[in-house]
Amino acid sequence: MKEFELIDTFFKAGSYQRKDVVLGIGDDCAIADVPSGQSLVVTTDTLVSGVHFFADAPPEAIAHKAVAVNLSDLASMGAEPAWLSLSLSLPDADEAWVAAFSKALHALSEYYSIQLIGGDTVRGPLSVTITAHGFVPQGQALCRHNAKPGDLIYVTGSLGDAAAGLAILRGQLKTTQNSEDFLVNRLHYPTPRLLAGTAVRRIATAGIDISDGLLADLQHVLSSSGCGAQLHLEQLPLSVAMRESVPANKAYDFALAGGDDYELLFTVSADKRTNLEINLANFNVEATCIGQMTGKDGKIELRLGDEPYSLDVKGYEHFS
Numbered sequence: 001m002k003e004f005e006l007i008d009t010f011f012k013a014g015s016y017q018r019k020d021v022v023l024g025i026g027d028d029c030a031i032a033d034v035p036s037g038q039s040l041v042v043t044t045d046t047l048v049s050g051v052h053f054f055a056d057a058p059p060e061a062i063a064h065k066a067v068a069v070n071l072s073d074l075a076s077m078g079a080e081p082a083w084l085s086l087s088l089s090l091p092d093a094d095e096a097w098v099a100a101f102s103k104a105l106h107a108l109s110e111y112y113s114i115q116l117i118g119g120d121t122v123r124g125p126l127s128v129t130i131t132a133h134g135f136v137p138q139g140q141a142l143c144r145h146n147a148k149p150g151d152l153i154y155v156t157g158s159l160g161d162a163a164a165g166l167a168i169l170r171g172q173l174k175t176t177q178n179s180e181d182f183l184v185n186r187l188h189y190p191t192p193r194l195l196a197g198t199a200v201r202r203i204a205t206a207g208i209d210i211s212d213g214l215l216a217d218l219q220h221v222l223s224s225s226g227c228g229a230q231l232h233l234e235q236l237p238l239s240v241a242m243r244e245s246v247p248a249n250k251a252y253d254f255a256l257a258g259g260d261d262y263e264l265l266f267t268v269s270a271d272k273r274t275n276l277e278i279n280l281a282n283f284n285v286e287a288t289c290i291g292q293m294t295g296k297d298g299k300i301e302l303r304l305g306d307e308p309y310s311l312d313v314k315g316y317e318h319f320s
């Protein structure tokens with residue numbers, strides 16, 4: 001099957017249709033309208049077979065992750081997703097694979113009300129590049145550079161589950177079947193925290209999504225904002241599956257250094273705490289305060305109770 005046939009057969013039809021798309025797949029470019037008063041927010045992520053996912057991973061899981069990691073970036077800016085474009089590199093024209101992949105992509109576009117507006121396929125090693133476009137009200141985007149010393153640090157959901165899931169797939173961790181299923185699912189099917197981004201964008205000072213691990217991504221906020229941070233490990237949100245599968249110190253390692261969580265981290269001035277908590281409750285978003293920003297430029301201080309804590313991540317590698 002030729003490239004245009006692939007796109008026509010599997011990608012042109014079936015995607016969710018939005019009113020703001022003037023012209024979708026089928027011409028040299030797509031045309032779409034940005035609502036007045038909104039800024040366009042754009043992000044691109046590439047997932048490569050053997051680097052970001054196992055070569056034999058189900059096509060549905062690859063589609064899910066490729067969409068989710070992009071939507072997570074939009075969420076971290078407080079943006080709402082609108083359009084996607086896709087560049088797919090395939091080793092051979094495996095129609096069954098493309099059929100399953102495109103079906104999953106269309107289901108996701110329906111679920112998130114986003115339209116696939118462009119696509120390209122090439123022959124090459126298996127990789128998936130998605131560009132996601134979204135909107136945020138002008139002036140409300142959450143960036144990395146506005147956190148201040150004294151701001152409280154929050155994270156959504158639970159941390160470290162994807163890293164524990166990867167350890168299970170690698171045969172390094174055994175636990176109950178229920179917990180294994182939960183943790184591996186958190187690796188394969190991350191949930192972009194779009195509602196959380198919308199809930200906090202007018203209140204938070206800075207935000208980022210946790211793709212490379214809490215410490216690594218928090219470090220980006222510190223570098224951009226010129227702050228330090230103090231984290232209280234006993235406050236880290238850990239899933240029930242995590243708690244029943246590993247001892248606390250191992251759970252802290254996963255939560256601090258494990259990648260692929262796609263939770264949001266955001267900072268908020270301490271005097272906005274009540275305002276924030278009300279908004280989180282209104283949006284039904286779970287987020288936990290795990291520490292605060294400090295004036296110690298670029299330094300992350302870990303504490304367990306009243307004691308300093310040092311993390312041993314030597315030899316730890318995560319998938320991405």
Ligand SMILES: [Mg+2]
Nearest residue numbers: 073076209211
């Ligand atoms: Mg990101």
